[in-house]
Amino acid sequence: MKAAKIGFAGTDARTLLSAFVVSNTRSAEGAGFKGVVLRGMPAMPKFAEIMGWPVEFIPTRENTVADYASAAIEGFRHGALDFLLPMPEDLQYQGFVDLLQEAGFGDRVAGLTRSGSFIEGDKIACKRLCREYNVPVANEWHELDARDSAGVIRTCLEMIDKHGGAVLKYPYSAGGKGARIILSSSEVGEIYAILMKDYAESYRRICGEGKASVWPLLVESRMAGVEISFTALVDGHGSFQMLPTAMDYPERFPGPPGKDNPITGGMGSISPHPLESDSLVRMAAENIIRPFVKALKDKGILRPCVLYPGCIVSISHNSEGLVPTRIRMCEMNIRPGEPEFQPIALRLKNLGPLIAAMFEKRLHQLAPEVKTDQLSMTIALVVGSSNKKGEGKKRGYPWSHPVGEPVTIDFGWFKKNLGFRLVPSAMSWRDDGSFVTAGSRVVYLAANAGMKAGEKRGATAERLRQKLLTQITGDSAKIKVVPEEDAQGNRLDFRGDVGSDFGKIDMLDQEASYASADA
Numbered sequence: 001m002k003a004a005k006i007g008f009a010g011t012d013a014r015t016l017l018s019a020f021v022v023s024n025t026r027s028a029e030g031a032g033f034k035g036v037v038l039r040g041m042p043a044m045p046k047f048a049e050i051m052g053w054p055v056e057f058i059p060t061r062e063n064t065v066a067d068y069a070s071a072a073i074e075g076f077r078h079g080a081l082d083f084l085l086p087m088p089e090d091l092q093y094q095g096f097v098d099l100l101q102e103a104g105f106g107d108r109v110a111g112l113t114r115s116g117s118f119i120e121g122d123k124i125a126c127k128r129l130c131r132e133y134n135v136p137v138a139n140e141w142h143e144l145d146a147r148d149s150a151g152v153i154r155t156c157l158e159m160i161d162k163h164g165g166a167v168l169k170y171p172y173s174a175g176g177k178g179a180r181i182i183l184s185s186s187e188v189g190e191i192y193a194i195l196m197k198d199y200a201e202s203y204r205r206i207c208g209e210g211k212a213s214v215w216p217l218l219v220e221s222r223m224a225g226v227e228i229s230f231t232a233l234v235d236g237h238g239s240f241q242m243l244p245t246a247m248d249y250p251e252r253f254p255g256p257p258g259k260d261n262p263i264t265g266g267m268g269s270i271s272p273h274p275l276e277s278d279s280l281v282r283m284a285a286e287n288i289i290r291p292f293v294k295a296l297k298d299k300g301i302l303r304p305c306v307l308y309p310g311c312i313v314s315i316s317h318n319s320e321g322l323v324p325t326r327i328r329m330c331e332m333n334i335r336p337g338e339p340e341f342q343p344i345a346l347r348l349k350n351l352g353p354l355i356a357a358m359f360e361k362r363l364h365q366l367a368p369e370v371k372t373d374q375l376s377m378t379i380a381l382v383v384g385s386s387n388k389k390g391e392g393k394k395r396g397y398p399w400s401h402p403v404g405e406p407v408t409i410d411f412g413w414f415k416k417n418l419g420f421r422l423v424p425s426a427m428s429w430r431d432d433g434s435f436v437t438a439g440s441r442v443v444y445l446a447a448n449a450g451m452k453a454g455e456k457r458g459a460t461a462e463r464l465r466q467k468l469l470t471q472i473t474g475d476s477a478k479i480k481v482v483p484e485e486d487a488q489g490n491r492l493d494f495r496g497d498v499g500s501d502f503g504k505i506d507m508l509d510q511e512a513s514y515a516s517a518d519a
């Protein structure tokens with residue numbers, strides 16, 4: 001296979017890590033692939049230079065679709081890019097693929113056109129498509145006008161009675177934060193009011209605010225089971241390959257989501273998902289991906305792309321252990337997950353060749369080479385709270401937090417310990433030679449761990465979790481954000497329970513096995 005320069009357009013950590021993994025391709029298809037970052041964050045080029053990462057960068061003037069497209073077109077014309085995968089869904093919503101098609105490079109960029117990207121950008125339109133092509137979703141769902149408070153409340157109460165809960169979904173792009181789960185009748189009014197407060201301005205911008213305008217709201221019955229997302233690469237013929245699964249930790253803190261524990265952009269992830277099995281991946285492929293690809297093909301919007309459905313899976317137990325019995329799709333996404341794609345990429349030996357095959361319509365010939373004997377984990381290190389004198393309390397990510405504070409990194413240690421991957425996200429580089437915070441999720445720390453003979457995956461996950469936590473806690477932390485009010489402190493915060501679900505699943509499987517034996 002001819003090596004290629006594969007670009008990833010975007011600014012977050014999955015963009016840089018994917019480029020790094022592609023540049024380090026070591027597979028049966030050969031090496032020589034080069035990963036390229038289109039735009040990235042200001043700290044990324046300097047960070048890659050210090051670490052000696054073989055990644056190339058293509059800057060853009062501004063963070064606009066037109067500037068992304070202009071930089072990509074120049075990259076194609078001058079040989080800096082062979083193929084390009086846009087990571088943020090907003091690029092597809094805003095016509096990035098369309099602009100590259102108009103310039104004659106449509107066959108070298110992945111993703112859907114503006115008209116096709118409704119499958120993520122309009123959840124109600126996607127539900128209609130699922131109904132037409134028999135893609136399983138919630139048992140019951142309704143399209144309502146968000147301003148019809150009486151209708152919304154009545155529908156939610158009916159859903160709670162019939163299905164044990166309701167889910168309100170702002171139907172347009174919301175960065176994965178547009179869903180509100182309601183489990184009790186007493187919560188309906190409060191949660192509905194919060195959603196309206198959060199998205200009223202977006203509704204006005206998209207739908208208008210006159211009496212004749214409609215503010216669409218999706219109301220679904222709550223689905224019981226385990227939340228699992230799947231990632232599939234799809235080529236222009238409709239062939240696809242399922243990648244490993246991963247489990248996200250989207251809530252800011254451990255425990256169920258709520259007004260004081262919001263759904264964030266992701267606090268960490270581990271791959272594989274604790275319930276991943278061959279039968280589960282086959283179930284997702286046959287029940288979700290295959291009919292969805294057919295729908296794209298029938299509607300004339302199929303292109304090389306990434307499909308990333310979030311699903312609810314019901315499980316049972318038999319002599320083989322925990323087994324999937326039913327799958328339903330919550331929503332379809334058209335880009336790799338963040339941070340889920342980070343540990344997925346770190347478990348793939350042939351990410352570069354797979355992406356090249358996606359463009360060359362050869363995915364039916366090339367299966368993923370997965371490090372099946374390894375688990376991979378990533379933890380987000382975010383800006384924590386502050387109580388700086390004269391400024392009042394700042395709660396930290398995802399609420400208000402300081403910016404522009406120094407980031408200190410023990411680069412010598414990271415160069416010696418190559419099993420740990422520190423991946424910058426919201427960080428900037430200053431002319432004085434220092435890194436500073438430029439947002440909330442400052443960096444991710446990722447690593448893999450091999451499974452020992454006879455070791456349960458829960459034990460491997462716990463070993464990997466402790467391995468990562470050791471490097472980011474206490475005085476010996478290898479990376480710090482130095483608070484202005486405490487030169488010896490560390491502003492970084494994180495979730496310490498990433499990966500702990502493996503142990504819970506192992507225990508459930510063991511208890512079910514004991515119960516079966518006793519019976």
